[in-house]
Amino acid sequence: MRATVIYGAGDVRVETVPDPKLVEPTDVILRVVRSCICGSDLWPYADMAPSEHGRRIGHEFLGIVEETGADVTTVTKGDLVIAPFVYSDNTCRFCREGLQTSCVHGGFWGAKGVDGGQGEAVRVPQADGTLVKVPHTEDDGLLASLLTLSDVFPTGHHAATKARVTAGQNVTVIGDGAVGLSAVLAAKRLGAERIVLMGRHQARTDLGREFGATDVVAERGEEGIAKVRELTGGDGTHAVLECVGTKPAFEMAVGVVRAGGAVSRVGVPQYEEGPIGPALFRRNITVTGGVAPARHYIPELLPDVLEGKYQPGKVFDRTIGVEEIPGGYRAMADREALKVLIRP
Amino acid sequence: MRATVIYGAGDVRVETVPDPKLVEPTDVILRVVRSCICGSDLWPYADMAPSEHGRRIGHEFLGIVEETGADVTTVTKGDLVIAPFVYSDNTCRFCREGLQTSCVHGGFWGAKGVDGGQGEAVRVPQADGTLVKVPHTEDDGLLASLLTLSDVFPTGHHAATKARVTAGQNVTVIGDGAVGLSAVLAAKRLGAERIVLMGRHQARTDLGREFGATDVVAERGEEGIAKVRELTGGDGTHAVLECVGTKPAFEMAVGVVRAGGAVSRVGVPQYEEGPIGPALFRRNITVTGGVAPARHYIPELLPDVLEGKYQPGKVFDRTIGVEEIPGGYRAMADREALKVLIRP
Structure with a gap:
């Protein structure tokens, strides 16, 4: 599959990487439907030291479930789901307090062998705790607003x-x-x-x-x-x-x-x-x-977004494909774009 | 009357000063029944630059109302009252939010012509907003606990x-x-x-x-x-x-x-x-x-203190008279005393 790898300041590349595979029985493989570039992605884009192997990047995405591990019970193949910007088990003592960003089994996308969101597919750890199923839609505006529930709106x-x-x-x-x-x-x-x-x-x-x-x-x-x-x-x-x-x-x-x-x-x-x-x-x-526990807030914010009462997706002012991601970073860094949406 | 004046680091004196007089119709003159030394008094005692005229000090006291200004309605001569460690009108937009320490007509004891609490008497500005009437008592332990409602317990x-x-x-x-x-x-x-x-x-x-x-x-x-x-x-x-x-x-x-x-x-x-x-x-x-709005908390804390359910006055481990105040400062600064109570 194609995915984004950052090698250092100003050096973002789209490359062919191995297709994700289930590793743990709690994993899900997602095909990414919408993704985007975050203001926080611009920090490494501004100052990351050059790296020989680079690292995956991207932490806001919506996707369709393609495959589920044996222990996954809350989502099934074909579901449209929101992935919050950290994964979490949603059951540990921190998650129960609504602080999924401090989950004892959680972590960040693009680190420790976990895929980034700016690509065609993602292996999602702790899928039951992480993913939130939403109704299918073809409405671009609604998809954009649902995508903001990954991070920026929460x-x-x-x-x-x-x-x-x-x-x-x-x-x-x-x-x-x-x-x-x-x-x-x-x-x-x-x-x-x-x-x-x-x-x-x-x-x-x-x-x-x-x-x-x-x-x-x-x-x-x-x-x-x-x-x-x-x-x-x-x-x-x-x-x-x-x-x-x-x-x-x-x-x-x-x-x-x-x-x-x-x-x-x-x-x-x-x-x-x-x-x-x-x-x-x-x-x-x-x-x-602090770092927002998006997973905690999605149930509260989702109904208003689905009803169209609020349209947080209006923050996206440019849409690109995966191959155009390096240009998307440039546009955001140069403040030509407010926030760039990626449609793989 | 006798009152405490601080002239610089390590230089606290008890002196004869003019008896307080009503200035504003919202003033009250209090005869101090109990007062004490605060940990925060030890900061100027540690590092105040020498001053020719010095300044009054002390901000925690209980007293008996001796005289009331024409506009004072909530307390009368003979009442036993708690003075919180800042005075306040208790009606301004900050006081209404429970932040009497930011009162637009409030201020600190011992500043701008206002007496300090470590003396025999005090002119209390904004008396209706500031003072809280309590039942008379001769019980030393209860008086000590009531005194803590000025500052340390709130x-x-x-x-x-x-x-x-x-x-x-x-x-x-x-x-x-x-x-x-x-x-x-x-x-x-x-x-x-x-x-x-x-x-x-x-x-x-x-x-x-x-x-x-x-x-x-x-x-x-x-x-x-x-x-x-x-x-x-x-x-x-x-x-x-x-x-x-x-x-x-x-x-x-x-x-x-x-x-x-x-x-x-x-x-x-x-x-x-x-x-x-x-x-x-x-x-x-x-x-x-931040700085505690003691006045805001007194109504909540007072009943438990009056009932003897909590005895915050146990923090006082030494009792002195007004003339012994300089020694009280030394004892607290040297950590020989935890908190010194003053009985004029």
Whole structure:
């Protein structure tokens, strides 16, 4: 089969690799129907050290079950399923608490002999715990929205949930990438009244407004903080969803959060230490968030997506085939594309 | 009247100062019945730059109302009242959210012309919002426990509440000072099943056991982390109540918190930056806590104290008069006393 292998910064190749085979009785072989490129794939694309053998990549995909291991009971051949961006047994003590990203039998796609999602097929470990069956559809828009349940929409939802966004609240979302826009949609879905989106790419912030942003602030740093404070009577907002991951973004989040509020991070921090000293403490600011347990959130989010009530798939603004994946990375790295969908 | 003035590190004096007088119609004049020295008073005692005029100090006290301003309606002459460690109007938008420490008309004792609590009398601004009336009592033990509602017991409770300690949970408390021991008591009161107290002063950890600690870990750093993990099946605890404020204490907290759990800080951080990078993010750790809004918690905690169900006043292990306050500071700084009660 054809699959994507990353060999280092800027070096993504599509290659012929061995077809996946069942290894454990809990495995499933999936034929990938939709996949995509994640903002987090751009980190190794930016700075991965050159590697002789490379590694598989891609962690968001929908597929059709082709083969099932002997112990698999929840899905059968022909089912359309969502694969969350980590696999998990969904039964361990962490999974039972809704933290499938810390599953004791779980792991990441593209690591330790497990396939990546940016290819034609994938061996899925812990298939019963991992996969979520959905109704068959030929609707491209619906398939795109279902695909977002792998990662980007639950990640935005995680940001909002960990910040305890509730009806009537004011929320700031930092970042107009696909995660930031998903966080806007998630905040809207949870009933946020005012949603300030901090971003400067108009095509993206326009989609942000469509998703529910009531205000857009293009300014950054001190200027951006002053603008959000001005919009909120000087206080800032209870919830700040930090969807970038850089230190300046975190500092901006701390600057716009209301006393007693929460900064919820879903952009992987690109820093080891951050400002959590007396200034934050005096104002009772909570810092929360983390890697989203997408598997936990899919049952909650799926009905709204199936009904078409929310269309998180609108974050995809380009569709390519598997052979075009290297160009897809370039387009996202150059910010020509917001998020690239792959149709094998 | 006699009152305490701090002039610099190690320089605390008891002096004759003008008797307090009503300034605003919302003021009350209190005669102090019980006061005490806080661990946080030891920070300026350790490092305050020398000052010609000094400043008043002390922020935990019980008193009898002596005089009331024209607009005061909730307390009258002769009432016994608790003064939380900040004053607040209890009506502003922050107070209504239970965050009296961010009150727009609030402030700290001993600053901006307001008296400190370590003296014979205090002018209380925003008296209706600040003071909580309690039944008269001559019981020294009960008075000591009522005094803890000014600060130390609600501070421990804040740590536990912000970490969302619930019945049956495992909790680690870092620090065997008066705040740490109060956090043990608060966690016990909220139903924590296992409470691991990290501390090395046996008289204090013995009181910790009396308050509800099930395990005591004297080791620190990596060794302490390993010990707590061993006690908790390798996972650590959902809630970690960090009651010290140093960076090593925070690092230890991060080391013993379970994936998906919370580090709740109530020791004022003695650092500007802390480790909140990818390692914390991957495990979905929340960092929370802050300056406790004692006023918010008093109505919840008071009945249990009045009934004698909990006796947080046991943290006081020495009682002195106003003239002996400088020696009280020395005793606490030298760790000869856990917490010093002042009986004017």
